[in-house]
Amino acid sequence: MAELLEDLSASFSRHLRAEGRAPRTAVLYGQSIRFYGNWLTKQGLEPTVDNLTRDLIREWLAVLHETNAAGTVLTRWRGLRRFCGWLVAEEILDAHPMKGITQPTPPAPPVPVLTDADLAALIKACKGKTFRDRRDEAVIRLLLDCGVRVSELVGLRVSDVDLDAESAIVTGKGSKVRAVYFGARTSQAIDRYLRERRKQRHAHLEALFIGERGATTDFGVREILKVRGAAAGITDRLNPHRFRHTFAHDFLLAGGQERDLKRLAGWTSDAMLERYGASAADARAKEAATRLRRGDRV
Structure with a gap:
């Protein structure tokens, strides 16, 4: 049976602590994994590593774009990408599923005009x-x-x-x-x-x-x-x-x-x-x- 994303997320969090990453970073990365897993469940799919595919990740990011600010989408993209990179390094995945999925670029905040x-x-x-x-x-x-x-x-x-x-x-x-x-x-x-x-x-x-x-x-x-x-x-x-x-x-x-x-x-x-x-x-x-x-x- 494929490993659950929730279990792998716990191991990933320990890895981040060992790297000396800030606790806030670990929290944000963990949120990306949890939110993706919750989305898979809503689609009737198992929240496992087998469903960590490029097509499904693209679809999830597209949904996020519809309901979230661009900065939030970027945060989720970064967290899941870092997680996928760790999975490849740990040889849990053979290839990075987010390769080719470009980084979202938040628009610059509008500059206030002078009255x-x-x-x-x-x-x-x-x-x-x-x-x-x-x-x-x-x-x-x-x-x-x-x-x-x-x-x-x-x-x-x-x-x-x-x-x-x-x-x-x-x-x-x-x-x-x-x-x-x-x-x-x-x-x-x-x-x-x-x-x-x-x-x-x-x-x-x-x-x-x-x-x-x-x-x-x-x-x-x-x-x-x-x-x-x-x-x-x-x-x-x-x-x-x-x-x-x-x-x-x-x-x-x-x-x-x-x-x-x-x-x-x-x-x-x-x-x-x-x-x-x-x-x-x-x-x-x-x-x-x-x-x-x-x-x-x-």
């Missing part, structure tokens, strides 16, 4: 006439209006910006060059910054954004956002990526076309649309449904 109140508070936090005030407002407005990567922002040169055309040329990943566009208030903020920039000792540099030590770096931009975010009362971690997500959300919410967003954001893959568009997808769906209520028009 109008957040943005107004950030701009207010930069109000002033000092060089830093002018620079920081220009940085924030460019991130908001253009959704550029932080590397693209710090890579901007003074000559890349055309204030009359309200546009700039950025160099993205793979040295790909594209145009981005901003509004009149951002143009005004950059103009004010450039007037103060001319008075600085690093004004001779090509880099658009400069500080006391020279050209502004990625870290410098993150520090600007950290300081201004704290002054604005934004308690969530504020970073350049949140502006990129906010830009994508606002563009789609306003009815912008996905192909245009790909071009403006410098993406070549549709997967990036899915990733960045997920930040506030429910809000956009609700807005679209509200606009399209046919019953309210008849």
Whole structure:
């Protein structure tokens, strides 16, 4: 008679203790084995090693995907895979039944977009006439209006910006060059910054954004956002990526076309649309449904 998974699970747990694995790890791995065995029983199958097959494991994982979060499915996958590996090492199984069953990849949690109140508070936090005030407002407005990567922002040169055309040329990943566009208030903020920039000792540099030590770096931009975010009362971690997500959300919410967003954001893959568009997808769906209520028009 084939050995019961429950009995083998006990031996596996002792093996984990001998390896010095954390007790919590043993518990999680044991849960994967127990839950799989319970599922087999519900299918009218014996919870034995004979039913630890690739096809049945695939079916079980598919059921888990329907009723559990992706992170939970990944935990169950890891536990059962580790158990199967031990069975092969102990020569209880000839081959690993999970070979070829790829690891589930939990989606990245949506990045919260910045609200109008957040943005107004950030701009207010930069109000002033000092060089830093002018620079920081220009940085924030460019991130908001253009959704550029932080590397693209710090890579901007003074000559890349055309204030009359309200546009700039950025160099993205793979040295790909594209145009981005901003509004009149951002143009005004950059103009004010450039007037103060001319008075600085690093004004001779090509880099658009400069500080006391020279050209502004990625870290410098993150520090600007950290300081201004704290002054604005934004308690969530504020970073350049949140502006990129906010830009994508606002563009789609306003009815912008996905192909245009790909071009403006410098993406070549549709997967990036899915990733960045997920930040506030429910809000956009609700807005679209509200606009399209046919019953309210008849």
